[in-house]
Amino acid sequence: MHTVLIIDDNPGVGEALGLLLSLQDIHALHAATPAAGLELLARQPVDLVIQDMNFSADTTSGEEGVALFRALRQRSPDLPVILLTAWTRLESAVELIKAGAADYLAKPWDDAKLLATVENLLELGDSNRELSRSRQERRTRRDALLRNFDIDGLVFQSEAMLSMLELAAQVARTDLPVLVTGPNGSGKEHVAALVHANSTRRRSPFVALNCGALPAELIEAELFGADSGAYTGAHRAREGRFEAAHGGTLFLDEIGNLPLAGQVKLLRVLETGRFERLGSSKTRESDARIVSATNADLKAMVAVGTFREDLYYRLNVFELRVPPLALRRDDVLPLAIHFLGGRADRLGDAARDALLAHAWPGNVRELKNVMARAALLAGDGVIAPAHLQIEAPARPAAARDLNEPSREAVLTALADAHGVVSRAAQALGLSRQALYRRMERYGLAIEAGTGSPT
Secondary structure, eight states: OOEEEEEEOOOHHHHHHHHHHHTTTTTEEEEHHHHHHHHHHHSSOSEEEEEOOOOOOOSSSSSSHHHHHHHHHOOOOOOOEEEEEESSSSSSHHHHHTOOOOOOEESSSSSSHHHHHHHHHHHHHHHHHHHHHHHHHHHHHHHHHHHHHOOOOOOOOHHHHHHHHHHHHHHHHOOOOOEEEETSOOHHHHHHOOOOOHTTTTTSSSEEEEESSHHHHHHHHHHHEEOOTTTTTTTTEEEEEHHHTTTTTEEEEEEGGGGGGHHHHHHHHHSSSSSOTOOOOOOEEOEEEEEEEEESSSHHHHHHHHOOOOOOOOOOHHEOOOOOOOOOOGGGGHHHHHHHTGGGGGOHHHHHHHHSOOOOHHHHHHHHHHHHHHHOOOOOOOOOOOOOOOOOOOOHHHHHHHHHOOOOHHHHHHHHTTOHHHHHHHHHTHHHHHHHHHHHTTTTOOTTTTTTEO
């Protein structure tokens, strides 16, 4: 059950609010003075405070309420506070909203409005606490990962990458074949290198072969080597990747592009550990761990006969799925700053928003290219959205028109909302704080007891 602390010198107000909150299963505490409220808060945690602003009958300055609010903020910076007052002007309320007050309600209050505000703030508080708990848990897991797994400078903050790397840390200590899957540009080769770097084979070679970068007739020579004269241009004997990776790790990138003939011969080596160079009858052996990677759907290729099923199961003993950048939004800004050499000051707020809004079809590789281009275009200045040269999602015309409403538009919205600021703000497409700032700029206030703008 949530607990709300009401600080108001009027016993009737405390009783009425307590009854109203109890109907929603919210426990209410009442303190008649700021000192009593602060003392009660020191003894018992609460989820929200509703405080009056005037505690002296002979003054409407609100000085006591301001002092109370600042004391509450000092003691509990994250505790939501609702200001409750019969003020006729909003200057002080606006200042306290800027200082962190959750909302401002005029007396006499609207029960539905007050309950909605309280329930929204309590729900937000629950969400923030869960988010804080989740972040702390992620920090703990990340610290444990970094103690036991060398990430070799990999930049990440997201849950998706943390979960994948935790699996990588588990499989790295084994000799199992690993299949790294994920879209182009997501960092599959880096992940494969991390598996090797954290394995018992880390002091032996990490040998990579891009199966999609070579013509079919050269794949076999690259994998197994060739004796002198084995084919036109083979003037001397050369070792293949299996020999070079002996005792270490052989990384086969774009494995889905390996021709069927190459698949048959690769399967034989995986089954026996033996092979012959082209042009040689001498059988050789290789103890190389296989890590492969693909952006293709190998299961679909097996179904249509373009990839051998037996080879698929040989390679995919343990799968590591590298998530696309679109599913790891928490990594976008840390990566962007990393590509700027750690210069967070070079990235303007509008550029940050544009980076977070982009779909990133090219994943980390696209982000790296975007930041290199932006750094060049911005020179020594701060990077703006124009320097990024990425397409930002279009906003509805209504949203664009309401970003800076006129005085008349604010008056109309407040009148339509009967002075309920949060409703007027929603109608205008603004936050409450943004609407308060515009009301202050236009010299508008809500007349206490009427809800009418003046």
